[in-house]
Amino acid sequence: MKRAVALLLLLAACGKQGELMPKAPPGETPKVDPTKPLPSTLLIRPTQAEPARIDDPLSRSQERRDDRFNLPPPG
Template sequence: MKARSIALLGMLALLAGCGGRAALRPQEGASLPPTPYAAREAPTAEELMTPGPQARPQRSDELLRRSEEREDDRFDLPPTA
């Protein structure tokens, strides 16, 4: 009984993983959003689904490899009373 349950769960997991991969398109009766101002053509569904640079900024992995003295900052002034 236990092996049968495990086999059933495995088959359900495999079935859940085989989703269809068709091109994106609007639902029936709906259309894509209007063309943005000053754009030559309306963006495609794929372009609308791609996040922009503000949504996914690039990561900077530059590591500080050694201690370095800071350069003198002429704008680092003490507070005035």
């Protein structure tokens, strides 16, 4: 039991404490894949996500017609 606890503590303590960086040979900067989009471009909303409203059905306020099916609830 003590061994298992010690093993778990050892395993939990061996994490990386710095910023994660892609591997590159010493002296070179990591290459960026041009086919993958950058995070800043992924945060921009496409126009389809929030379309502009251009076709308003009413151009001015109008009185509504009487609706013969708009009845009060029975009771």
